[in-house]
Amino acid sequence: MSEQVPSYRPAAPTSTLAVVSLVFGILAWCVLPLVGAIVAIICGHLARSEIRNSSPDRRQEGDGMAVAGLVLGYVQLALGVLAMFLLIAVLFFGFAIAGWH
Numbered sequence: 367m368s369e370q371v372p373s374y375r376p377a378a379p380t381s382t383l384a385v386v387s388l389v390f391g392i393l394a395w396c397v398l399p400l401v402g403a404i405v406a407i408i409c410g411h412l413a414r415s416e417i418r419n420s421s422p423d424r425r426q427e428g429d430g431m432a433v434a435g436l437v438l439g440y441v442q443l444a445l446g447v448l449a450m451f452l453l454i455a456v457l458f459f460g461f462a463i464a465g466w467h
Contacts, residue, residue, distance in 0.1 A: 400443075
């Protein structure tokens with residue numbers, strides 16, 4: 367009897383930057399609003415570039431995680447900037463209406 371070795375293709379490695387992007391995107395909503403969003407955005411773009419430029423025989427996975435980190439980071443950053451503008455407007459117009467100069 368001849369023993370046959372099963373042929374399989376090893377799983378493609380997942381991009382570490384994609385995982386970091388997703389983790390910091392989640393942390394941006396829970397613990398680190400500004401810093402987490404910036405790290406998620408930077409790592410997300412780097413991960414997508416790394417995945418696109420990987421060789422076809424060693425293609426990396428994790429594009430979905432990178433995109434999720436990007437979305438979480440950009441939305442958190444946009445809401446933070448919007449909240450900052452709203453706070454400044456409320457303070458400015460509140461003091462103007464109250465008669466403070």
